[in-house]
Amino acid sequence: MAVLVTGGLGFIGSHAVVELLQEGLDVVIVDDLSNSSKEVLSRIAKITGIKPFFYPFNVCKLNKLKEVFEKHIISEIIHFAGFKAVGESSSKPLEYYDNNLNSTLALLKMMEKYQVKKMIFSSSATVYGERDDLPFNEGMTITHATNPYGETKIMNEIILRDVAISRPDYAITVLRYANPIGAHSSGLIGEKPSDIPNNLLPYIQRVASKKLNELAVFGDDYPTTDGTGVRDYIHVTDLAKGHVLALKKMVARTGFHVYNLGTGRGTSVLELVAAFERENHVKIPYRIAARRSGDIATSYLDVTLAKNELGFQTKLTINDAVRDAYRFEIRGSKLDKTKLLKKESIKK
Numbered sequence: 344m345a346v347l348v349t350g351g352l353g354f355i356g357s358h359a360v361v362e363l364l365q366e367g368l369d370v371v372i373v374d375d376l377s378n379s380s381k382e383v384l385s386r387i388a389k390i391t392g393i394k395p396f397f398y399p400f401n402v403c404k405l406n407k408l409k410e411v412f413e414k415h416i417i418s419e420i421i422h423f424a425g426f427k428a429v430g431e432s433s434s435k436p437l438e439y440y441d442n443n444l445n446s447t448l449a450l451l452k453m454m455e456k457y458q459v460k461k462m463i464f465s466s467s468a469t470v471y472g473e474r475d476d477l478p479f480n481e482g483m484t485i486t487h488a489t490n491p492y493g494e495t496k497i498m499n500e501i502i503l504r505d506v507a508i509s510r511p512d513y514a515i516t517v518l519r520y521a522n523p524i525g526a527h528s529s530g531l532i533g534e535k536p537s538d539i540p541n542n543l544l545p546y547i548q549r550v551a552s553k554k555l556n557e558l559a560v561f562g563d564d565y566p567t568t569d570g571t572g573v574r575d576y577i578h579v580t581d582l583a584k585g586h587v588l589a590l591k592k593m594v595a596r597t598g599f600h601v602y603n604l605g606t607g608r609g610t611s612v613l614e615l616v617a618a619f620e621r622e623n624h625v626k627i628p629y630r631i632a633a634r635r636s637g638d639i640a641t642s643y644l645d646v647t648l649a650k651n652e653l654g655f656q657t658k659l660t661i662n663d664a665v666r667d668a669y670r671f672e673i674r675g676s677k678l679d680k681t682k683l684l685k686k687e688s689i690k691k
């Protein structure tokens with residue numbers, strides 16, 4: 344029996360795989376490497392001592408998925424795989440709807456065919472859209488997100504809800520994430536966007552390591568304590584552990600369930616920059632820039648339900664996250680360089 348983890352080499356997926364392996368569970372990863380690298384697999388093995396099964400293809404490919412379901416007895420699915428760049432989703436909506444919806448549909452078809460009855464889906468606080476009634480809770484009516492990426496999360500949630508209603512023997516859990524940050528404490532896995540980062544902490548990391556000159560703070564005139572945007576930043580390891588709790592809860596349960604996973608607290612852009620500087624003894628040059636279109640002033644989650652029903656509680660702080668992120672920035676790139684040097688010497 345194994346847990347199928349789609350997108351298991353990505354930022355959140357890889358941390359979840361580590362936690363699942365450390366719980367003694369067997370893991371099968373499907374990841375098309377479109378925003379990850381095979382090197383992550385070796386690093387997962389280095390951390391856990393276990394190399395999970397890995398298949399490099401896109402989850403939408405039904406024939407290839409079938410082979411995986413034929414080969415392994417899958418007991419649960421955790422579906423992380425998906426395109427996630429907000430800006431890009433507005434310029435390539437078709438790609439986003441195609442990939443992010445068809446991957447879920449393909450998995451649901453496999454569930455039907457191979458009698459797999461349990462799935463966890465990666466959703467996002469982005470489904471709450473722009474609203475003033477903070478903190479966001481699971482009972483709120485979901486209408487529209489501010490971009491196609493967010494819409495794919497809402498549509499996936501609707502599809503999964505309807506399938507769960509039609510199949511009373513299924514257990515489907517949707518996890519709505521706050522902003523995941525940080526990296527594994529080993530410094531071996533973390534967030535590594537292949538392009539210039541869109542998200543705040545990866546951008547700060549690159550400024551800290553002098554790969555980028557300065558941070559642009561998108562707006563200082565929001566109605567927040569210091570005028571900069573406020574978000575609920577959760578350490579990726581705490582978030583990953585939330586998946587193990589959700590998985591355990593699903594074993595003896597059916598139905599459709601939705602949980603917010605966050606800290607319940609907001610941190611501003613400037614507070615995160617200050618924490619990074621203080622904890623890592625580096626200076627982060629920044630300038631105040633115009634607001635980024637589509638951004639909201641404040642977002643943080645009510646996490647009472649996850650606490651009460653899953654026993655979810657965050658243990659790591661913003662300070663832990665900024666230290667771990669910087670450790671990964673330094674160690675991760677060092678390892679990359681060593682690898683490059685090795686490759687070079689093989690060529691010679």
Ligand code: UD1
Nearest residue numbers: 429467469522523541542543546559560561572612637638
């Ligand atoms: C974004 C996505 C959200 C997704 C999440 C994943 C948008 C609108 N939303 O959230 O759907 O689930 O990432 O983590 O992109 N900031 C700067 N300078 C930067 C980058 C960011 O000032 O270079 C500010 C932003 O204005 C915001 C905060 O930092 O106030 C966090 O931004 P970001 O890390 O991009 O996350 P979100 O926008 O909250």
